[in-house]
Amino acid sequence: xxxxxxxxxxxxxxxxxxxxxxxxxxxxxxxxxxxxxxxxxxxxxxxxxxxxxxxxxxxxxxxxxxxxxxxxxxxxxxxxxxxxxxxxxxxxxxxxxxxxxxxxxxxxxxxxx
Amino acid sequence: xxxxxxxxxxxxxxxxxxxxxxxxxxxxxxxxxxxxxxxxxxxxxxxxxxxxxxxxxxxxxxxxxxxxxxxxxxxxxxxxxxxxxxxxxxxxxxxxxxxxxxxxxxxxxxxxxxxx
Numbered sequence: 001x002x003x004x005x006x007x008x009x010x011x012x013x014x015x016x017x018x019x020x021x022x023x024x025x026x027x028x029x030x031x032x033x034x035x036x037x038x039x040x041x042x043x044x045x046x047x048x049x050x051x052x053x054x055x056x057x058x059x060x061x062x063x064x065x066x067x068x069x070x071x072x073x074x075x076x077x078x079x080x081x082x083x084x085x086x087x088x089x090x091x092x093x094x095x096x097x098x099x100x101x102x103x104x105x106x107x108x109x110x111x112x113x
Numbered sequence: 114x115x116x117x118x119x120x121x122x123x124x125x126x127x128x129x130x131x132x133x134x135x136x137x138x139x140x141x142x143x144x145x146x147x148x149x150x151x152x153x154x155x156x157x158x159x160x161x162x163x164x165x166x167x168x169x170x171x172x173x174x175x176x177x178x179x180x181x182x183x184x185x186x187x188x189x190x191x192x193x194x195x196x197x198x199x200x201x202x203x204x205x206x207x208x209x210x211x212x213x214x215x216x217x218x219x220x221x222x223x224x225x226x227x228x229x
Binding site: 004041043045104105106107 | 220
């Protein structure tokens with residue numbers, strides 16, 4: 001059974017700082033991995049999707065890396081802004097055919113103006 | 114972009130009543146939809162996978178007779194919480210996979226259920 005751990009559980013940084021969120025998963029046989037953002041009481045917004053054959057994916061100020069063999073992924077946020085404050089969730093995908101995601105508890109990010 | 118809606122966004126009900134939550138893909142056809150449950154400060158837990166026209170596949174520990182799922186069309190799946198109890202109070206979120214774009218799940222905004 002896939003287990004996903006996200007560290008740290010919470011993070012508070014001043015505006016403008018670069019930061020890294022960590023995700024580890026126990027079963028490296030994944031199809032892809034997604035990073036999501038969740039605002040309080042809201043649904044999920046997909047940020048980045050990394051295929052199992054890829055090492056990293058970039059979108060704007062976000063960069064996600066994947067080391068499938070070691071079961072790790074990181075989300076790098078450059079020049080953080082108060083609007084980045086949210087909970088960030090990592091979710092590896094079980095495999096083609098099922099497309100089921102397993103979620104970590106997330107990292108709650110607060111960017112202080 | 115692909116949009117998934119849920120209705121209602123929030124519901125309060127008395128213990129013992131049944132509650133139906135709808136999940137709709139607004140601008141695409143979804144052959145597969147997923148239902149998740151999220152308790153406060155916890156991760157999203159997959160409850161069931163719903164495929165259009167067939168019975169849902171439930172995760173271990175999820176009672177299929179309590180959480181009825183119907184995926185009658187390519188744009189609509191419903192989750193009915195039968196005889197709801199306070200411990201069923203949670204945030205229920207659905208997601209959908211677009212036919213032909215099977216890698217990305219699009220999530221609904223969630224439904225907050227409070228059972229008194």
